[in-house]
Amino acid sequence: MTEAKKLNWSMVGVIIALIMQAAALIFWGGGLNQRVSALEKVVAPLSDGTLARLDERTKAMKEQLDRIEREGR
Incomplete structure (x- = not known):
């Protein structure tokens, strides 16, 4: 075999790893979109x-409770 026809297996491994990572990213993104x-x-x-209304009601109840506790002392 000549030098030009040799297959660089480490480069093939890197390319396969990148393809697998891209597929995993697409799969993860689809799941994320579904959860959102x-x-x-x-x-x-x-x-x-x-x-917002629930928050205001809770704040008003806390203020009333604080006022009742102050009066009870």
Whole structure:
């Protein structure tokens, strides 16, 4: 065999590894997209301000509880 016709097996290994990593990245990205879509469906009902109202109610309850505790001393 001449020098020009030799197959560089280390280069073939690197190329195969890069192809496998690219496939794994695509697979991971697809799974990530699916998880984000599922989370968006769960959080969508809170986009109307429900979470902010709950936060304000919780803050008001804490303030009332603090006031009641101060009066009880």
